[in-house]
Amino acid sequence: xxxxxxxxxxxxxxxxxxxxxxxxxxxxxxxxxxxxxxxxxxxxxxxxxxxxxxxxxxxxxxxxxxxxxxxxxxxx
Numbered sequence: 001x002x003x004x005x006x007x008x009x010x011x012x013x014x015x016x017x018x019x020x021x022x023x024x025x026x027x028x029x030x031x032x033x034x035x036x037x038x039x040x041x042x043x044x045x046x047x048x049x050x051x052x053x054x055x056x057x058x059x060x061x062x063x064x065x066x067x068x069x070x071x072x073x074x075x076x
Contacts, residue, residue, distance in 0.1 A: 013032075013036060017032065017033075017036070018030050018031070018032055019031040019032075
C-alpha cells in the first residue's frame with residue numbers, strides 16, 4: 001500500500017511529466033511512467049474502497065449466529 005506521503009506527492013503530478021496524445025489538435029490520451037500509473041490505480045482502488053465502506057457502514061447488520069441459523073435452514 002502506498003504511504004500517505006506518496007499519495008500526497010502523487011496528487012502533484014507535473015504537466016511536464018505527462019506526454020499527451022493529440023488527434024485533430026485535441027488531447028485524446030496520456031502517456032505516463034508505469035510507477036505513476038500504478039500509484040494512481042492504487043489511489044483509485046483506495047477511494048473506491050472508502051466509498052464502499054461509507055455505503056456498508058449504514059446498512060442493517062445481523063448477528064452471525066442468526067445468519068448461520070437462517071443459512072442452515074435454507075441449505076437443508
